[in-house]
Amino acid sequence: MSMTPYTDAAERARKMPAAPVPQAAQGPEISKAGYAVEEIADGVFFLGEGMYNMMFVVTDEGVIAVDAPPTLGHNILRAIRSVTSRSITHVVYSHQHSDHVGAISVYPDDVPRYAQRITAERLAALGDPNRPLPTHVFDDTLTIDAGDHSLQLDYKGPNHAEGNIFIFAPKQRVLMLVDVIFPGWVPFSNLAVSANIPGFVNAHEQALGYPFEKLVGGHVNRPGTPDDIRTQIEYMNDLRSTTEAALSSVDLNEIMAPVDTANAWAVFKAYLDAVAAQAADELVPRWTERLGGADMFTLPNAWAMAEALRLDYGRMGPFGIAP
Numbered sequence: 001m002s003m004t005p006y007t008d009a010a011e012r013a014r015k016m017p018a019a020p021v022p023q024a025a026q027g028p029e030i031s032k033a034g035y036a037v038e039e040i041a042d043g044v045f046f047l048g049e050g051m052y053n054m055m056f057v058v059t060d061e062g063v064i065a066v067d068a069p070p071t072l073g074h075n076i077l078r079a080i081r082s083v084t085s086r087s088i089t090h091v092v093y094s095h096q097h098s099d100h101v102g103a104i105s106v107y108p109d110d111v112p113r114y115a116q117r118i119t120a121e122r123l124a125a126l127g128d129p130n131r132p133l134p135t136h137v138f139d140d141t142l143t144i145d146a147g148d149h150s151l152q153l154d155y156k157g158p159n160h161a162e163g164n165i166f167i168f169a170p171k172q173r174v175l176m177l178v179d180v181i182f183p184g185w186v187p188f189s190n191l192a193v194s195a196n197i198p199g200f201v202n203a204h205e206q207a208l209g210y211p212f213e214k215l216v217g218g219h220v221n222r223p224g225t226p227d228d229i230r231t232q233i234e235y236m237n238d239l240r241s242t243t244e245a246a247l248s249s250v251d252l253n254e255i256m257a258p259v260d261t262a263n264a265w266a267v268f269k270a271y272l273d274a275v276a277a278q279a280a281d282e283l284v285p286r287w288t289e290r291l292g293g294a295d296m297f298t299l300p301n302a303w304a305m306a307e308a309l310r311l312d313y314g315r316m317g318p319f320g321i322a323p
Contacts, residue, residue: 024292043057044169044172063080063086068100068102070103090112093134094178098130157202159199175215181232182232186235197305197308207229
């Protein structure tokens with residue numbers, strides 16, 4: 001069976017060893033307990049297990065917990081107890097996806113839970129007992145004041161997910177934004193499987209609008225900084241310009257030669273796969289030594305960017321307006 005450039009590239013990736021992880025992607029060593037906890041600002045703790053991470057804030061009134069990845073599970077409570085005996089007083093949902101909040105049920109039932117309205121609606125529709133419904137819902141912004149600490153919750157529109165919020169500790173200059181920034185790494189596959197690619201792109205500059213020093217991104221193995229966002233913006237700009245060039249430079253006649261043109265989906269797939277493969281072939285050598293996973297996820301990221309360019313940004317390529 002013949003392969004398209006996209007599937008051929010995917011097959012090559014499966015057979016080839018992954019590129020070495022660059023220094024920029026390295027994080028703290030995970031202890032035998034299965035997690036690492038680090039105080040990244042006064043009372044603000046980063047908690048992760050190498051692939052997923054979250055944040056909790058110790059105030060003079062108790063603990064504000066933000067998210068609860070199932071991969072951490074009850075280690076969340078162990079980590080909190082390792083730094084404080086204070087009770088959990090507030091719980092925050094960054095968004096509704098179960099890989100980040102699927103263990104919210106480990107927190108006490110009677111603790112206030114906060115979420116953006118769309119997240120609350122999604123959770124109500126899903127009916128997952130491991131993701132209990134929020135008790136406090138907001139539309140645009142809400143501030144949690146807890147003694148000597150506060151958290152500002154802001155919704156700026158859809159990005160990775162509808163309802164995904166910016167969580168900012170102004171006094172400690174810590175920002176949490178989940179599934180958008182991946183410190184030291186390229187974005188997860190298909191641009192983090194985002195619901196709104198233009199919103200995902202815009203969220204980078206929106207994040208830089210906060211006066212933060214440390215970032216919690218929800219994934220990979222270390223906190224981030226403003227420089228990590230700037231590097232990811234550079235990657236995203238390169239991804240966009242390279243993919244946009246491929247949309248118009250891929251030889252459609254060559255791509256169509258082995259394709260049954262009566263099969264509309266085969267035509268589109270061959271073209272989009274070829275665009276993604278051409279863009280990835282150019283991008284991967286430029287980024288493998290700068291960001292972790294460039295060799296793994298640049299191909300599907302280019303595919304997602306090609307679709308966003310066609311459908312959101314109006315860069316249709318050969319499937320544009322008929323004369």
